[in-house]
Amino acid sequence: MLTLKLLREDPEFVIERLKVKNFDAKEIVDLILEADRQRRVIQTELDSCRARQNTLASQIGGFMKEGRKAEAEAVKAEVASLKEKSKMLEAQLQEKDEQQWKNVVLLPNLPCDQVPCGKGAEDNVVVKIVEDIPDLGENPLPHWELVKNLDIIDFDLGVKLTGAGFPVYKGKGARIQRALITYFLEKNTSAGYTEYQPPYMVNADSGFGTGQLPDKEGQMYYAPLDGFYMIPTAEVPVTNIYRDVILKKDDFPVKMTAYTPCWRREAGSYGKDVRGLNRLHQFDKVEIVRLELPENSYRALDEMVAHVEGIVKELGLPYRILRLCGGDMSFTSAITYDFEVFSAAQKRWLEVSSVSNFESYQANRLKLRYKDENGKTQLAHTLNGSSLALPRILAAIIENFQTPDGRIVVPEVLRKYTGFDIID
RNA sequence: GGAGAGAUGGUAGAGUGGUCGAUUACGGCAGUCUUGAAAACUGUUGAGGUGAGAGCCUCCGGGGGUUCGAAUCCCUCUCUCUCCGCCA
Numbered sequence: 074m075l076t077l078k079l080l081r082e083d084p085e086f087v088i089e090r091l092k093v094k095n096f097d098a099k100e101i102v103d104l105i106l107e108a109d110r111q112r113r114v115i116q117t118e119l120d121s122c123r124a125r126q127n128t129l130a131s132q133i134g135g136f137m138k139e140g141r142k143a144e145a146e147a148v149k150a151e152v153a154s155l156k157e158k159s160k161m162l163e164a165q166l167q168e169k170d171e172q173q174w175k176n177v178v179l180l181p182n183l184p185c186d187q188v189p190c191g192k193g194a195e196d197n198v199v200v201k202i203v204e205d206i207p208d209l210g211e212n213p214l215p216h217w218e219l220v221k222n223l224d225i226i227d228f229d230l231g232v233k234l235t236g237a238g239f240p241v242y243k244g245k246g247a248r249i250q251r252a253l254i255t256y257f258l259e260k261n262t263s264a265g266y267t268e269y270q271p272p273y274m275v276n277a278d279s280g281f282g283t284g285q286l287p288d289k290e291g292q293m294y295y296a297p298l299d300g301f302y303m304i305p306t307a308e309v310p311v312t313n314i315y316r317d318v319i320l321k322k323d324d325f326p327v328k329m330t331a332y333t334p335c336w337r338r339e340a341g342s343y344g345k346d347v348r349g350l351n352r353l354h355q356f357d358k359v360e361i362v363r364l365e366l367p368e369n370s371y372r373a374l375d376e377m378v379a380h381v382e383g384i385v386k387e388l389g390l391p392y393r394i395l396r397l398c399g400g401d402m403s404f405t406s407a408i409t410y411d412f413e414v415f416s417a418a419q420k421r422w423l424e425v426s427s428v429s430n431f432e433s434y435q436a437n438r439l440k441l442r443y444k445d446e447n448g449k450t451q452l453a454h455t456l457n458g459s460s461l462a463l464p465r466i467l468a469a470i471i472e473n474f475q476t477p478d479g480r481i482v483v484p485e486v487l488r489k490y491t492g493f494d495i496i497d
Numbered sequence: 498g499g500a501g502a503g504a505u506g507g508u509a510g511a512g513u514g515g516u517c518g519a520u521u522a523c524g525g526c527a528g529u530c531u532u533g534a535a536a537a538c539u540g541u542u543g544a545g546g547u548g549a550g551a552g553c554c555u556c557c558g559g560g561g562g563u564u565c566g567a568a569u570c571c572c573u574c575u576c577u578c579u580c581c582g583c584c585a
């Protein structure tokens with residue numbers, strides 16, 4: 074959520090920056106500022122009305138003690154009329170508050186100045202590409218055929234148990250999942266990230282804190298009886314650990330990592346994008362989250378990108394790093410780098426990680442703050458990235474490391490976790 | 498699921514209708530003392546809104562109500578603890 078301070082002080086800047094995200098903010102900003110002006114007028118009037126009431130009420134207290142009943146009654150009459158007035162003002166204030174709030178949450182985060190303009194995926198900028206694409210000979214199989222032949226992932230069984238997009242991993246398929254999770258967590262913890270096991274369901278406050286609510290409500294599974302949401306990413310519970318927290322300057326940086334399953338309804342997806350492991354309703358992911366001082370957040374972002382790159386490289390997968398254009402960025406992000414690995418059999422790039430700086434956008438919703446050197450409370454910066462998401466990594470491993478006879482060679486770094494070096 | 502007790506500032510813990518945004522202790526910060534530290538002493542120390550500022554307003558788990566006046570009384574929701582039941 075953008076701060077009211079920024080909107081008030083430099084609305085033109087906000088409108089300009091949001092054009093990079095192809096977001097026309099003019100009308101909303103005007104509505105917010107108008108509601109804000111009205112709100113302050115009402116607030117001032119209400120405050121003085123209440124101040125008068127408070128004074129009179131304590132006067133009555135004095136009269137009552139001294140037994141001056143008649144005088145007390147006279148003052149009571151005045152308070153009664155003030156009370157009606159403040160009731161009315163309160164209602165108006167609440168209305169303006171709601172108007173303002175309703176509109177402020179509609180504004181996405183401002184993209185930082187490194188973000189290129191653009192409409193969609195085609196305008197993203199490739200900042201690095203390591204194309205070490207394996208030669209798989211004649212007819213390499215896509216992963217959904219390989220896993221069926223090897224009987225390590227059963228999509229049909231998932232349909233029976235739950236529905237499409239809920240695969241069942243079996244035997245070496247399950248084992249390599251667990252190996253990947255352990256491997257990722259160890260890479261992250263040895264880079265100084267503290268490991269967490271958060272809840273997989275969160276309440277509405279948490280959903281709001283990281284920006285899933287209110288606008289992406291339809292993307293989460295919801296348990297109405299208890300009002301809980303299945304997490305779409307570990308980012309939600311992990312970042313919310315610090316909701317309503319005021320940190321000290323030397324508490325930074327806060328570095329956290331967590332493995333969780335993730336659930337996404339993915340309403341509206343179709344076609345080849347959803348084949349096999351490409352898009353699931355339930356998948357596994359290891360996430361890294363950082364809280365930083367504003368002056369350090371971009372350095373931290375570079376560090377996170379380098380960290381994720383190190384892992385992808387170690388796995389031996391061809392990859393590229395994209396800087397997302399304004400049109401392809403998420404609502405809450407100020408800048409995002411995507412990692413994609415090349416899936417040799419499908420002959421396409423698959424997104425496996427997304428590393429973002431949210432600057433103070435989430436922090437403002439979360440009320441995640443710190444005391445600066447003058448003792449003033451300031452908003453912190455939040456960042457996160459996948460490190461890494463499993464299914465597409467697994468898809469790429471399965472396809473890129475297939476042998477002509479349909480077996481899968483396990484990447485070297487995973488072998489101490491799998492306990493086998495080939496899937497057959 | 499049933500019965501009962503609670504929820505107050507960073508923490509502990511007072512406060513049951515009238516200067517209570519809140520006694521006190523601990524912690525934190527600053528100072529005195531000290532070569533330095535500790536101890537002791539002194540001061541200071543919640544968040545937000547509004548205003549140039551003095552100040553004023555809001556917040557004692559959330560929401561609603563009673564009252565001239567609510568941390569304090571009533572209703573409701575959430576959560577915590579104790580006992581019972583169920584259970585990996």
